[in-house]
Amino acid sequence: AQTVTQSQPEMSVQEAETVTLSCTYDTSESDYYLFWYKQPPSRQMILVIRQEAYKQQNATENRFSVNFQKAAKSFSLKISDSQLGDAAMYFCAYRANTGNQFYFGTGTSLTVIP
Amino acid sequence: DAGVIQSPRHEVTEMGQEVTLRCKPISGHDYLFWYRQTMMRGLELLIYFNNNVPIDDSGMPEDRFSAKMPNASFSTLKIQPSEPRDSAVYFCASSLRVWTEAFFGQGTRLTVV
Numbered sequence: 001a002q003t004v005t006q007s008q009p010e011m012s013v014q015e016a017e018t019v020t021l022s023c024t025y026d027t028s029e030s031d032y033y034l035f036w037y038k039q040p041p042s043r044q045m046i047l048v049i050r051q052e053a054y055k056q057q058n059a060t061e062n063r064f065s066v067n068f069q070k071a072a073k074s075f076s077l078k079i080s081d082s083q084l085g086d087a088a089m090y091f092c093a094y095r096a097n098t099g100n101q102f103y104f105g106t107g108t109s110l111t112v113i114p
Numbered sequence: 115d116a117g118v119i120q121s122p123r124h125e126v127t128e129m130g131q132e133v134t135l136r137c138k139p140i141s142g143h144d145y146l147f148w149y150r151q152t153m154m155r156g157l158e159l160l161i162y163f164n165n166n167v168p169i170d171d172s173g174m175p176e177d178r179f180s181a182k183m184p185n186a187s188f189s190t191l192k193i194q195p196s197e198p199r200d201s202a203v204y205f206c207a208s209s210l211r212v213w214t215e216a217f218f219g220q221g222t223r224l225t226v227v
Contacts, residue, residue, distance in 0.1 A: 015225070033213055037218075043182055043203060044218065045205065047217075050215055052213075091157065095212070097212060097213055099212070100169055100212060101162055102159070102164060104156070105158075107156065
């Protein structure tokens with residue numbers, strides 16, 4: 001069964017600094033998709049970034065980038081130049097190309113310190 | 115597109131009452147998901163549909179919960195009778211294809227007193 005593990009329940013970062021959130025997953029599939037979602041206090045789930053497993057190049061969206069290590073089944077999120085608005089719960093998610101549902105991690109609560 | 119629309123945003127009901135949560139997915143999306151989020155259990159998948167057909171309802175807690183998708187633009191999640199332990203935020207999400215991300219609604223915060 002597919003599982004997604006986020007081992008850091010809470011993280012904090014100084015404003016303007018860089019922080020990395022960890023995510024590992026377990027799967028026997030070779031073709032799949034990985035996502036990071038952000039959930040601010042408003043509770044809206046917002047897609048931050050996605051990665052296709054067949055792509056070797058790490059995805060980047062402005063200040064957000066991932067470090068995708070397929071062999072290690074690791075998918076970390078790096079937030080550069082952290083801003084107060086980045087404070088939120090971050091969820092890692094997995095979806096197999098052969099499957100239909102998403103598997104979510106338990107989330108990492110990020111605090112940004114002014 | 116207005117995104118995934120859920121109603122109501124908040125619902126407070128008394129134990130034993132029937133509760134119906136509503137969801138309008140993004141037009142053209144093939145998949146619709148219902149999730150429940152609590153502090154204790156995190157984000158749980160309750161049920162999902164593909165082309166209006168329920169595919170996996172193994173996450174539905176018990177027979178008190180039921181979900182329908184009568185057409186491509188509307189789904190309901192019903193709890194009858196409701197219990198205090200059903201208090202949670204319920205999310206609806208839709209996805210265009212199997213390889214695309216899920217777009218979430220703003221959720222319904224349900225409180226059963």
